[in-house]
Amino acid sequence: MTADVAVDPSLVRSSYLSLEGGSTLALLTLDRAEQMNPLDHPSVLALRDAIESALARDDVRAIALTGAGRAFSAGGDMKKYLQLQGDRHAFTRFLLDLHGVFDSLATCRVPTIALVNGIAIAGGMELVLACDVAFAAQSARIGDAHLPFGQMGGGGVLSRLPRRVGSHRARELIFSGRILPADEAAAWGLVNRVVPDADLIAAAVDLGNDIARKSPLAVANVKRVLAQIDFHGLGLDDALAFEREVTIDYCLDSQDAREGLEAFSAKRRPEFRGV
16 A cells, blocks of 8 residues: 555445356446546555456456546546645655556456546546547547646656557647547547447447457457557567467467367357466
């Protein structure tokens, strides 16, 4: 636990939704609707613990994140920043913990899904960017609002947003502080697609079922390769070499790879065991 910062598990609500084959989707909900689900230090630590608890379960095949009420997350707590930014050690610790949570979403063994149910601004958008996939409700609004308040995005927007939407569009969004409606966010590539508000959780369950039909070991290896390429900015030659190395090990050494081939030949559904 970070010194002098209490962890309050009630800040993040965890539920587990059934998927095919006895698997589950971990649904983590930022649960301070009245405050628009701020990403302050206690909520970051609560989210860290909720992610770790979900990953400790063998049956979890995907993690989805959303917010209670009308916001996914309105970002950092601006009022608390008045005190937090007066303490270099505390602010540095906060950003390190924030990066730790975001990095865990990007590199963990299961796909992570942002379910943008409403406003996702600044740190809220950075949380979206840390996930593998993002679905937005029709009512969602997404953008970066650091500069209008004299702040800088320090949770990954300056690093991840250009990779997601391209350098020029990222600069426009950051410099202008504009908030995109859901359809425009999808057109920019900031989210994968837009669904009716009432269908947001169902969209995650549908994707979770797609994932649950796959070999968990293959999924973990695919995510490992993708994350390694993203995190280390590998050039094409190095990226292809790493992809080749992981693929050779998986295809030659895993039972799931052979099971997939045998099931295809026998025209039956594969029974993957994650080994």
